[in-house]
Amino acid sequence: MTEENHDENKLIAQRREKLTAIRAKRVAFPNSFIKEDTSSDLIEKYDSKTKEELETLAVTAVIAGRIIRMRGPFVVLQDGNGQMQIYINNKSFLEEQAEEIKSFDLGDIIGVHGEMFKTGKGELTLRASRFELLTKSLRPLPDKHKGLTDTEMRYRQRYVDLIVNEQSRKIFQTRSRIMRFIRQYFESLDFMEVETPMMQVIPGGATARPFITHHNALDQEMFLRVAPELFLKRLVVGGFERVFELNRNFRNEGLSTRHNPEFTMLEFYQAYARYQDLMDLTEDLFRKIAIDIGGSSKVSFQGSEYDFAEPFARLSVTDSIKKYCSVADDAVFASAESVAALANSLDVNFDQNWSKGKVLMEIFDQKVEAQIDQPTFITEYPIEVSPLARRNEENPEITDRFELIIGGRELANGFSELNDPEDQAERFKEQVAQKDSGDSEAMHFDHDYVTALEYGMPPTAGEGIGIDRLVMLFTDSASIKDVLLFPHMRPQQDPT
RNA sequence: GGGGCGUUAGCUCAGUCGGUAGAGCAGUUGGCUUUUAACCAAUUGGUCGUGCGUUCAAGUCGCACACGCCCCA
Numbered sequence: 339m340t341e342e343n344h345d346e347n348k349l350i351a352q353r354r355e356k357l358t359a360i361r362a363k364r365v366a367f368p369n370s371f372i373k374e375d376t377s378s379d380l381i382e383k384y385d386s387k388t389k390e391e392l393e394t395l396a397v398t399a400v401i402a403g404r405i406i407r408m409r410g411p412f413v414v415l416q417d418g419n420g421q422m423q424i425y426i427n428n429k430s431f432l433e434e435q436a437e438e439i440k441s442f443d444l445g446d447i448i449g450v451h452g453e454m455f456k457t458g459k460g461e462l463t464l465r466a467s468r469f470e471l472l473t474k475s476l477r478p479l480p481d482k483h484k485g486l487t488d489t490e491m492r493y494r495q496r497y498v499d500l501i502v503n504e505q506s507r508k509i510f511q512t513r514s515r516i517m518r519f520i521r522q523y524f525e526s527l528d529f530m531e532v533e534t535p536m537m538q539v540i541p542g543g544a545t546a547r548p549f550i551t552h553h554n555a556l557d558q559e560m561f562l563r564v565a566p567e568l569f570l571k572r573l574v575v576g577g578f579e580r581v582f583e584l585n586r587n588f589r590n591e592g593l594s595t596r597h598n599p600e601f602t603m604l605e606f607y608q609a610y611a612r613y614q615d616l617m618d619l620t621e622d623l624f625r626k627i628a629i630d631i632g633g634s635s636k637v638s639f640q641g642s643e644y645d646f647a648e649p650f651a652r653l654s655v656t657d658s659i660k661k662y663c664s665v666a667d668d669a670v671f672a673s674a675e676s677v678a679a680l681a682n683s684l685d686v687n688f689d690q691n692w693s694k695g696k697v698l699m700e701i702f703d704q705k706v707e708a709q710i711d712q713p714t715f716i717t718e719y720p721i722e723v724s725p726l727a728r729r730n731e732e733n734p735e736i737t738d739r740f741e742l743i744i745g746g747r748e749l750a751n752g753f754s755e756l757n758d759p760e761d762q763a764e765r766f767k768e769q770v771a772q773k774d775s776g777d778s779e780a781m782h783f784d785h786d787y788v789t790a791l792e793y794g795m796p797p798t799a800g801e802g803i804g805i806d807r808l809v810m811l812f813t814d815s816a817s818i819k820d821v822l823l824f825p826h827m828r829p830q831q832d833p834t
Numbered sequence: 835g836g837g838g839c840g841u842u843a844g845c846u847c848a849g850u851c852g853g854u855a856g857a858g859c860a861g862u863u864g865g866c867u868u869u870u871a872a873c874c875a876a877u878u879g880g881u882c883g884u885g886c887g888u889u890c891a892a893g894u895c896g897c898a899c900a901c902g903c904c905c906c907a
Contacts, residue, residue: 348879349844349861409872427867444860457868481845481859483871488845490902502845595904687907704907817903828901 353476356441360474371449371472374400378419380454381462389456399464402449402472404501405442407482412463415448416501424450425457426466438471444482445475445501493825506820509813512631513821516809519630520584520604523623529580529606534569536562536586542787543567543726545769545779546589549599562588565802567726568787570607571755574798575790582606584805595817596747596807599826607800613728613738613754616801617715620742620750621650624713631812639745639814642711650742654718655702662706671698691775695720695735708746715740719753725765725781727753742803749808752801759791 360366380399384392401422403415411427428436442448451468480486485502492499492506499506521531539558541548543565551560566583573581587603608615625646628637635647653661656671663684670676674694681688681697688700698720710716719739721729727737739753756762766783773780809821819825 347844352861407870407872409869411867412869412872414870423870425868429867455868457870459868459870461868461870463868478844478860481847483859484846486845488841488902490841491845493902830901 349478350476353443353474353478356443357474357476360471367473368470371402371470372400373402373449376419377401377403377415377417377422380422380464381420384454385462387456389460392455392462395454397454398452399454400449400451401464403447404475405444405446405448406479406501408442408444413442413448415450423457423461423463424452424466425455425463426450426469435469439469442471443475443478445477445479446471447473447475489819490827493819493827494830496823509809509815509821510823512813513809515631516627516812517584517805519627520623520805523626524580524582524606527580527619529582529608530578532570532573532578532581532583533585534563534566534573534583536588538563540782540784540786542781542784543569544587544589545723545725545781547591547778549588549590564589565603566605567800567802568784570605571795571798571800572787572790574607574609574755575793575795579609579796580607593826595819598806598818598822601818602805604803604805605800607755607798609796609798611799612797613717613740613752613799616752616799617650617652617740617742620715620752620801620803621646621713627808627812637812639811640816642745644713644744646713650713650715652715652717652740655698655716655720656718658706658710658714658716659698659701662709663701677701693720693722695722699723707743707748710743711745713742713744715742722768724753725769726756726762728756729758729761744811747807747810748804749811750801750803752799755795755798755800757791757795757797759788762791763788 357366380401384395384397387395401415401417403417403422405413406416406421407414411425411429413424413426415422415424426439428439431439449470449472450464450466452464452466455463455465457463480498480502482502486492486495486499492503496506500510524531537551537553537560539560541561541564543563544567546564548561548564551562552558553560565587566585570581570583582604583606584604585602586600588600589597590599591597593599625635628635628646636643636645656668659665659671659680660668663680665680670680674697677694677697678688678690681701684701684705686697686701686704688697692700702716717740718730718733718736719727719741721727721735721737724737724739727739730736730738737753737756739751741748741752742750756765766781766788769781770783773782806818806821809815810818813821815821
């Protein structure tokens with residue numbers, strides 16, 4: 339099967355014939371039409387006028403857009419901001435033009451000059467005096483009532499989804515608005531937006547498996563970043579005391595409703611702050627996003643309601659296990675043996691060689707996280723799973739770290755940064771030992787990062803917020819694919 | 835990795851007990867021309883995801899595979 343006739347059908351063939359006829363007469367894809375108005379502007383200005391007022395005003399307008407409905411002499415155009423009905427009665431045009439109007443198909447893009455009026459039923463409408471076909475659409479649009487519902491096609495052909503599904507357009511508009519709001523928020527707090535390498539020689543900043551690539555000129559193996567963390571902290575060493583980066587990370591892991599191989603992360607670092615300060619900042623940020631997006635501190639998500647005006651719960655890892663796994667007292671957390679016994683009794687899958695802290699987190703991940711619905715900061719993460727976080731002064735087994743859980747999903751991860759270069763070197767060594775024993779997610783030893791710390795990093799707190807999951811939360815989306823314009827999909831089967 | 839569900843016209847979906855493939859929308863032709871999921875009449879359109887198998891006969895039953903969705907790990 340050749341590409342040329344692949345998925346061709348009669349409907350497309352008919353439209354191609356129309357295009358061929360157009361080509362024979364004139365420039366088929368003109369670029370000279372000057373659009374002067376948008377549907378949303380016209381509605382804002384004139385929808386409140388009466389039929390009589392509009393007749394007196396005799397407003398002319400020039401708009402362009404895609405034909406998404408045809409009802410007798412009425413045509414609905416969709417442009418970047420909304421929709422406008424056009425009255426384009428072929429009886430009132432000369433024969434050649436009347437034929438052209440008849441040949442219009444749903445999906446065609448036209449430009450129209452005319453005068454604004456209101457129909458008998460009171461709908462604001464543009465009466466066409468001149469029109470021009472700007473782009474012939476060769477492919478039929480999905481069902482005009484139900485849109486495109488096939489989830490696979492919505493993801494694979496997002497452009498079609500965006501044409502016909504208003505809800506989908508809204509999600510990505512909201513996403514853009516959230517991104518803009520976050521930038522404004524951090525700039526208002528004197529943070530500086532920076533860009534650090536996405537291609538790294540030593541992948542660092544998170545325990546995750548990286549994508550590997552190769553630089554030909556340097557003949558060097560390189561990694562797509564799993565996190566920008568170590569570079570952002572180098573900038574704090576350099577004296578930029580408040581920095582943030584809002585961009586893509588890449589992790590070579592499975593796909594799910596919460597995971598895409600490339601995803602957007604906000605990371606920010608604030609010198610002379612503590613992790614508690616960032617929990618406060620996070621509450622404030624979520625509250626303000628909710629109000630900016632929905633006009634209220636309350637957000638509905640997958641059947642739950644969250645009020646971001648309320649302070650978030652704060653609970654240590656061990657306390658959360660006690661609460662959600664019916665553990666009576668702290669004695670079980672005392673030794674590695676008792677924690678392993680607890681994991682076994684709770685039916686948690688884990689490796690017998692794992693450390694106490696790692697087993698503890700496995701219990702949390704498998705048995706606790708999904709149960710936490712209302713916004714909750716989980717704190718006091720074990721040191722073994724937090725190789726870049728500051729050790730707690732009272733309890734050397736834990737770090738000054740938190741994660742934010744909402745609706746059973748991890749939204750954010752932050753901590754007071756480890757700025758002791760000797761402790762950091764030791765932590766890297768432990769990571770390398772784990773990597774050597776087969777853990778593909780363990781970190782590399784980053785000597786230059788330790789060197790940077792040796793120059794001195796001020797006490798600092800930093801945090802990462804998963805933007806895709808944040809957008810899911812604020813758009814009530816069940817799958818990460820719903821908030822990614824072009825989610826990763828397996829290639830379609832070749833029909834040959 | 836395991837389990838469940840799905841894949842039928844361009845789109846949205848029916849398809850009974852295994853017995854010649856259906857509707858709405860879109861399209862085409864004509865009518866109507868201030869409509870609102872416009873309307874009226876006629877009409878075109880199918881490798882039923884792919885491949886094997888069972889059967890006189892498979893969209894339908896079985897197996898395998900592909901892709902997707904959901905759940906579990």
